[in-house]
Amino acid sequence: MYVCVCRAVTERQIFQAARAGAKNLKDLKRELGVAAECGRCASCAKDCLREAHQEAATVAKIIPLHAPGLGYA
Numbered sequence: 001m002y003v004c005v006c007r008a009v010t011e012r013q014i015f016q017a018a019r020a021g022a023k024n025l026k027d028l029k030r031e032l033g034v035a036a037e038c039g040r041c042a043s044c045a046k047d048c049l050r051e052a053h054q055e056a057a058t059v060a061k062i063i064p065l066h067a068p069g070l071g072y073a
């Protein structure tokens with residue numbers, strides 16, 4: 001699903017950016033151009049990022065980082 005129509009950024013790309021270290025909308029703007037034009041996507045992009053971080057936190061609880069080769073990066 002497209003989150004940012006102006007820059008053709010998908011939810012999947014935002015999840016990937018979160019896994020790569022994007023922490024906030026500013027990071028998404030710098031990395032993907034999200035909210036760099038009309039700005040209508042800002043709220044949805046933040047929601048996606050929050051969801052990605054929650055998912056990462058859940059996975060980290062299930063698969064502890066100290067388990068060799070199984071940690072969430």
Ligand code: FES
Nearest residue numbers: 004006038039041
């Ligand atoms: S929809 Fe993202 S900047 Fe316009």
